[in-house]
Amino acid sequence: xxxxxxxxxxxxxxxxxxxxxxxxxxxxxxxxxxxxxxxxxxxxxxxxxxxxxxxxxxxxxxxxxxxxxxxxxxxxxxxxxxxxxxxxxxxxxxxxxxxxxxxxxxxxxxxxxxxxxxxxxxxxxxxxxxxxxxxxxxxxxxxxxxxxxxxxxxxxxxxxxxxxxxxxxxxxxxxxxxxxxxxxxxxxxxxxxxxxxxxxxxxxxxxxxxxxxxxxxxxxxxxxxxxxxxxxxxxxxxxxxxxxxxxxxxxxxxxxxxxxxxxxxxxxxxxxxxxxxxxxxxxxxxxxxxxxxxxxxxxxxxxxxxxxxxxxxxxxxxxxxxxxxx
Amino acid sequence: xxxxxxxxxxxxxxxxxxxxxxxxxxxxxxxxxxxxxxxxxxxxxxxxxxxxxxxxxxxxxxxxxxxxxxxxxxxxxxxxxxxxxxxxxxxxxxxxxxxxxxxxxxxxxxxxxxxxxxxxxxxxxxxxxxxxxxxxxxxxxxxxxxxxxxxxxxxxxxxxxxxxxxxxxxxxxxxxxxxxxxxxxxxxx
Amino acid sequence: xxxxxxxxxxxxxxxxxxxxxxxxxxxxxxxxxxxxxxxxxxxxxxxxxxxxxxxxxxxxxxxxxxxxxxxxxxxxxxxxxxxxxxxxxxxxxxxxxxxxxxxxxxxxxxxxxxxxxxxxxxxxxxxxxxxxxxxxxxxxxxxxxxxxxxxxxxxxxxxxxxxxxxxxxxxxxxxxxxxxxxxxxxxxxxxxxxxxxxxxxxxxxxxxxxxxxxxxxxxxxxxxxxxxxxxxxxxxxxxxxxxxxxxxxxxxxxxxxxxxxxxxxxxxxxxxxxxxxxxxxxxxxxxxxxxxxxxxxxxxxxxxxxxxxxxxxxxxxxxxxxxxxxxxxxxxxxxxxxxxxxxxxxxxxxxxxxxxxxxxxxxxxxxxxxxxxxxxxxxxxxxxxxxxxxxxxxxxxxxxxxxxxxxxxxxxxxxxxxxxxxxxxxxx
Numbered sequence: 001x002x003x004x005x006x007x008x009x010x011x012x013x014x015x016x017x018x019x020x021x022x023x024x025x026x027x028x029x030x031x032x033x034x035x036x037x038x039x040x041x042x043x044x045x046x047x048x049x050x051x052x053x054x055x056x057x058x059x060x061x062x063x064x065x066x067x068x069x070x071x072x073x074x075x076x077x078x079x080x081x082x083x084x085x086x087x088x089x090x091x092x093x094x095x096x097x098x099x100x101x102x103x104x105x106x107x108x109x110x111x112x113x114x115x116x117x118x119x120x121x122x123x124x125x126x127x128x129x130x131x132x133x134x135x136x137x138x139x140x141x142x143x144x145x146x147x148x149x150x151x152x153x154x155x156x157x158x159x160x161x162x163x164x165x166x167x168x169x170x171x172x173x174x175x176x177x178x179x180x181x182x183x184x185x186x187x188x189x190x191x192x193x194x195x196x197x198x199x200x201x202x203x204x205x206x207x208x209x210x211x212x213x214x215x216x217x218x219x220x221x222x223x224x225x226x227x228x229x230x231x232x233x234x235x236x237x238x239x240x241x242x243x244x245x246x247x248x249x250x251x252x253x254x255x256x257x258x259x260x261x262x263x264x265x266x267x268x269x270x271x272x273x274x275x276x277x278x279x280x281x282x283x284x285x286x287x288x289x290x291x292x293x294x295x296x297x298x299x300x301x302x303x304x305x306x307x308x309x310x311x312x313x314x315x316x317x318x319x320x321x322x323x324x325x326x
Numbered sequence: 327x328x329x330x331x332x333x334x335x336x337x338x339x340x341x342x343x344x345x346x347x348x349x350x351x352x353x354x355x356x357x358x359x360x361x362x363x364x365x366x367x368x369x370x371x372x373x374x375x376x377x378x379x380x381x382x383x384x385x386x387x388x389x390x391x392x393x394x395x396x397x398x399x400x401x402x403x404x405x406x407x408x409x410x411x412x413x414x415x416x417x418x419x420x421x422x423x424x425x426x427x428x429x430x431x432x433x434x435x436x437x438x439x440x441x442x443x444x445x446x447x448x449x450x451x452x453x454x455x456x457x458x459x460x461x462x463x464x465x466x467x468x469x470x471x472x473x474x475x476x477x478x479x480x481x482x483x484x485x486x487x488x489x490x491x492x493x494x495x496x497x498x499x500x501x502x503x504x505x506x507x508x509x510x511x512x513x514x515x
Numbered sequence: 516x517x518x519x520x521x522x523x524x525x526x527x528x529x530x531x532x533x534x535x536x537x538x539x540x541x542x543x544x545x546x547x548x549x550x551x552x553x554x555x556x557x558x559x560x561x562x563x564x565x566x567x568x569x570x571x572x573x574x575x576x577x578x579x580x581x582x583x584x585x586x587x588x589x590x591x592x593x594x595x596x597x598x599x600x601x602x603x604x605x606x607x608x609x610x611x612x613x614x615x616x617x618x619x620x621x622x623x624x625x626x627x628x629x630x631x632x633x634x635x636x637x638x639x640x641x642x643x644x645x646x647x648x649x650x651x652x653x654x655x656x657x658x659x660x661x662x663x664x665x666x667x668x669x670x671x672x673x674x675x676x677x678x679x680x681x682x683x684x685x686x687x688x689x690x691x692x693x694x695x696x697x698x699x700x701x702x703x704x705x706x707x708x709x710x711x712x713x714x715x716x717x718x719x720x721x722x723x724x725x726x727x728x729x730x731x732x733x734x735x736x737x738x739x740x741x742x743x744x745x746x747x748x749x750x751x752x753x754x755x756x757x758x759x760x761x762x763x764x765x766x767x768x769x770x771x772x773x774x775x776x777x778x779x780x781x782x783x784x785x786x787x788x789x790x791x792x793x794x795x796x797x798x799x800x801x802x803x804x805x806x807x808x809x810x811x812x813x814x815x816x817x818x819x820x821x822x823x824x825x826x827x828x829x830x831x832x833x834x835x836x837x838x839x840x841x842x843x844x845x846x847x848x849x850x851x852x853x854x855x856x857x858x859x860x861x862x863x864x865x866x867x868x869x870x871x872x873x874x875x876x877x878x879x880x881x882x883x884x885x886x887x888x889x890x891x892x893x894x895x896x897x898x899x900x901x902x903x904x905x906x907x908x909x910x911x912x913x914x915x916x917x918x919x920x921x922x923x924x925x926x927x928x929x930x931x932x933x934x935x936x937x938x939x940x941x942x943x
Contacts, residue, residue: 018412025397025413034450039400087830108832109703109714110784117783118828131832133714176714203719204711307400311410 003315004116004125005305008136009183013160016188020144021157022304023297029066030300039311040069043100048090049128050076050106055271056128059295060103060137063302069310072099087111088120095121101310102126109133109176124309132174138270139180141301143188145294146225149266162189167219169195169251170229170278171240173202177270178229182210195219197251199240200231216251220260227268228253228278244277254280258288266290333490333505337479342462342500345478346375349460350382352476357427362455364423365393368432368444369414374495375462376431392419396430396451401443418451428454429476433491435461438472463502465489518542519933520550524558524894526884528860531560536890539932543886556928558894564864566598566629566891566929568871568881569841570661570690570768571744571816574600574631576622577615578607583821583911585622585631588841591819591910593628593936595841596893596926599872599880600629600819604636605666611636611647613655620657628936632877635659637678637689641667646678653685660876663690665744666791668726670696675730679739688766688874690742691730693751694792698722703832705778705793713781715831718793720748727751731758731765740764742874745818747773747792749802756811766874768816769803771840771847776800776916786827786834787916790820807866808857814871817844821912839910843903845895846922853897854923860897879932894928901925909942 005011011019029035045064047057057073064071074094091102101124104112109131116125129135147156150164166185172178172194185192192210194201205212213219220226231251233244241247248254253267261267267279267289275281283289309315337345354360360383367376373395380393397414430444441459448457460476465483483489483504490503519536526532526544533548534541569592575583583591585602592600602619604610610619616633623631635652639645641664652659662682669675669691678689699722704710706717727743731754734741743755746767758765772790777797780788788794806812820837827834848867852858858866872881882888900923905913929937936943 022413025415028416032451036450037400038446039405086825086828087833088828106830108830110832111830113784114830131714179712179714202711203706203717204708207708208711308410311400311405312408313406314409 003309004112005136005309006113006116006125006127007134007183008139008180008187009134011136011184011187013187013189016140016143016184017158017160019140019301019304019308020147022308023140023144023300024153024157026303026307027297027300029303030296036066036068038068039307040064040067042070043310044070044072044098045101045103045306045310046072046074046094046099047128048074048094048102048104050087050104050111051129053105053129055295056105059298060128060302062299063306066299067303067306069306072097087115088118091115091121095123099123101306103128105129107131124315126305126309129176131176133176133179135176135180136184137298137302137305138177139184140305141294141298142181142227142268142270143184144297144301145268145290146266148297149290150224150264160188161185164190164224165193165222166190166225166227167193167195167223168227168229169216169253171200171231171235172196172205172229173200174235175229181227182208186210193219193223195251197241197247200235216257217260220257221262223261223265225266225268226253226261227270229270230272230274231278233274233277248277252278252280253283255282258283258286268294271295333488333503335501336481336504337463337502339500342478342502345462346378347382349476349478350379350386353379353383353429353460354386356475360387360391362426363391364419364426364428364454365391366396366428366430367393368430368440369395369397370496371491371493372430372432374493375433379431379460392421394419396444396447398440398443398447401446403439403443416447423448423452423454425453425455427456427458429458429460431460433462434489435459435464435474435477436467438468438470441472442470462491463489518553519556519930519935520548520553521556521558521563521892521894522550524561524563525860526563527864528562531558534563534884534892536892536930536933539890541884541886541888541890544884556894561927562860562895562897563884564596564860564893564895565868565881565884566893566931567596567845567867568599568875568877569597569817569819569844570601570814570871570875571665571770572600572602572819572841573605573821573837574602574619575606575821577618581911582823585619586626586628587909587911588819588821589623589626589628589631590942591839591841591908593929593931594909594926594942595843596845596895596929597841598629598891598893598929598931599632599877600841601632601634601661601875603665604634604663605641609636609640610634611639611641613648613651613657616652616657616659617655627931627934628942629931630877630880632661632875633657633659634661634663634665634690637662637664637669638674643667643669643671643674646674646681649678649682649687650685653687660685660687661690661742662687663692663744665690665692668692668694668696670726672729672733676733676737679734679741680737683739686876688740688742690744691726692744693723693726693730695722695725698725702793704781704789705795707778707796709778709781713784715781718791720750720795720799723748723792724750724754727754731755731763734765735761735763740766743767745770745773745792745816746803746812747795747799749799752802752806752811756806759811766813766870767811768814769807769812770818771815771844771851772838772916773803774800774807774815774851775847780916784831786829786831787838787914787918789831789834789836790838791836804851804855804857807852808862813866814874815844815848815866816871817841819910821910822914823912827914837914839908839912839915842908842910843915843917843922845926846924847917849897849924850922890930890933892928892930893926896925896927897923899923899925
């Protein structure tokens with residue numbers, strides 16, 4: 001029985017739509033005076049963060065608390081992990097305390113997969129971002145944001161993103177957000193185009209279910225949503241691009257470029273943004289930019305995932321594809 | 327869910343219309359004009375019944391009656407006995423429920439656990455002046471101290487029987503069926 | 516020493532013959548040899564090979580005795596049919612002085628399970644900056660002839676050139692671990708379709724190929740011989756093939772795992788598949804098999820790399836690189852080369868005994884199975900098929916990628932200079 005959420009690629013179309021629909025209902029809880037549901041009372045969830053990410057941890061924590069789960073936060077800094085304790089020992093220690101689910105963020109690609117499949121623990125594993133591999137809840141909240149904006153809040157229920165054109169721009173090579181989004185958006189029927197300098201695209205990208213372009217300007221008019229990825233300045237030192245200025249000029253989104261997008265098209269960013277690098281303040285602060293919405297939607301999506309994986313005696317998400325592979 | 331072949335109707339379309347009219351009149355009478363009534367149906371069929379009741383109340387009172395839905399899935403006490411269910415919509419009418427008379431509407435009253443969950447859910451949404459319960463069928467076998475204020479039909483049943491409500495909006499016709507439960511199957515929810 | 520008569524063995528896969536061992540030597544090879552006064556081993560159609568020679572073994576002693584010692588490593592070697600192993604220099608301390616190589620050599624002598632030929636480091640501490648005392652190591656009791664910084668690449672072109680030149684004075688050879696360091700920073704697996712999906716740092720084929728290309732040209736320029744460790748890509752094969760066609764004195768090895776496994780296995784994120792150079796693609800595997808068959812690749816070497824359980828029972832990035840291989844090498848070669856029809860048993864004897872002994876100048880090893888030769892022999896039950904069970908390994912470590920996999924062939928007997936080290940699959 002598959003009880004984990006490791007990769008966006010594991011989700012079938014129906015799984016993904018169920019999560020998005022459930023998140024719509026969860027979102028309504030946020031509008032109530034009491035933003036809390038008793039659903040996960042008595043369940044314990046640990047947020048096991050080996051990598052700093054206050055934003056993601058707080059989002060998961062809010063989701064867990066709104067569902068009345070007991071929450072344990074574990075960050076590697078200052079813990080026994082920094083003294084050389086292994087992932088295995090840490091996980092087993094936590095499970096010995098009676099944990100039902102582990103939300104794991106780890107710098108090593110595959111660490112959540114390992115945790116879920118190695119037989120070290122029995123708890124459900126939810127990937128909150130691993131190395132440069134996957135960040136499935138980010139992809140889900142992005143898809144949720146797109147469906148709301150491009151299909152409609154109520155009109156979108158039960159629907160996918162069939163035929164929507166999504167452009168993802170930036171450091172695809174080092175991005176788990178890009179990988180997860182390509183997988184999920186493809187599953188949901190969207191047409192994805194990756195735009196980046198060739199140095200920031202992985203060898204092998206040609207086999208992904210998407211288009212690849214080096215030219216942002218020609219892609220923008222054909223986009224319903226443009227997702228800008230964070231580009232770390234340090235990449236410049238490893239010769240991925242010559243200078244910050246050249247990067248911004250060729251691949252940054254400014255007001256002029258935004259004007260070339262269709263009127264209904266939105267600008268997305270997983271955050272944190274590097275203003276002046278991949279996105280100008282003008283674009284970031286415009287009402288076409290959904291960054292703040294994405295944060296709000298993140299809590300709803302994580303509530304939906306937690307409910308569907310932990311809310312019953314077995315998960316409602318089938319993971320049909322993973323099961324078939326094994 | 328299949329209707330058993332030996333299931334027999336205990337209420338037909340015209341009966342259902344008649345009992346809803348009666349319930350509507352009872353509500354107006356007991357609520358002294360139903361000025362502050364809010365009807366909340368429990369998905370799925372309770373919502374259709376609530377809408378029908380609201381229409382009848384509006385005929386009687388010639389006023390708009392707020393009607394909404396209350397999904398109780400997340401408040402169920404048997405969550406861990408089944409896979410998680412898809413959620414249904416909770417739709418609270420614009421003016422809310424604070425200080426109002428909320429009438430919960432459901433199709434069948436059985437163990438009372440659904441109503442217990444509904445009361446918990448209401449508690450998280452606001453503070454009504456009072457809460458009442460209207461059901462189409464009360465089949466008995468309560469497991470909690472809960473009773474209905476308005477009952478369409480009292481239907482004494484055995485635990486080996488099933489009661490199935492069908493409504494035109496969902497099932498294409500109005501009827502209440504009483505059948506026998508297949509021996510091997512577990513308890514109906 | 517007593518006499519042993521091996522009866523009805525297919526010598527190098529040929530017609531069944533009897534082989535009589537007298538003391539340390541093969542006394543007679545023929546049919547219907549008399550059994551008087553000899554212990555008889557009924558071969559019953561098993562294949563008799565010269566004792567295998569591994570040019571690339573990590574014995575871990577001194578320094579990492581928790582993963583392997585000279586004794587446990589040589590027991591594993593005997594178990595896999597080997598009578599000689601060349602012990603790599605990346606121990607703690609590094610085998611970069613006469614003292615350390617002599618220690619390893621002496622421990623090998625004491626073990627008695629197979630000959631241990633220490634490999635000396637090319638540079639001090641494997642740091643790639645300063646030549647180690649190559650001459651002193653050669654002149655030591657260990658008589659080192661193979662030098663390698665294996666695990667690290669001798670990446671500085673000048674240091675490599677000097678090493679190639681210097682060892683000519685005493686007929687040594689430099690075995691290069693071909694890995695351009697800058698191109699493989701943060702590398703975790705083969706760079707390609709799978710790494711792109713898994714988000715693991717890529718180890719591009721070109722990082723190996725560019726160093727091999729450079730080194731064969733250097734060897735040509737200075738007139739030296741060079742040996743390429745664990746060649747892993749189709750492109751490397753092309754470069755070596757080209758170099759040999761030009762008459763450059765280059766030899767190359769391939770590991771059993773690169774003949775069988777591909778990077779698709781990394782999808783499991785199970786570090787048992789983490790190895791350096793990494794598992795490559797199906798296309799590479801096919802090119803390597805073909806190259807081993809046509810002689811472009813000269814030998815099979817195990818790159819036996821024991822690691823303790825905890826170094827593999829973790830997340831991929833944190834795991835050590837390497838696999839044990841001594842006890843499964845011959846089975847993998849049978850699976851990939853013999854049972855596929857690419858190589859006969861005489862070819863296996865060449866790739867796993869004669870040629871590695873010649874490259875490493877291992878005296879008395881890799882000799883023909885004929886009268887008067889040292890009795891270093893391996894008897895293989897080629898009809899056997901079974902699942903690999905690491906619990907039965909003689910090695911101290913269990914990091915095999917073949918656990919539970921069905922493989923053909925089983926070494927039943929090994930003789931080191933007439934002394935049985937393995938009898939009916941059991942170490943003596």
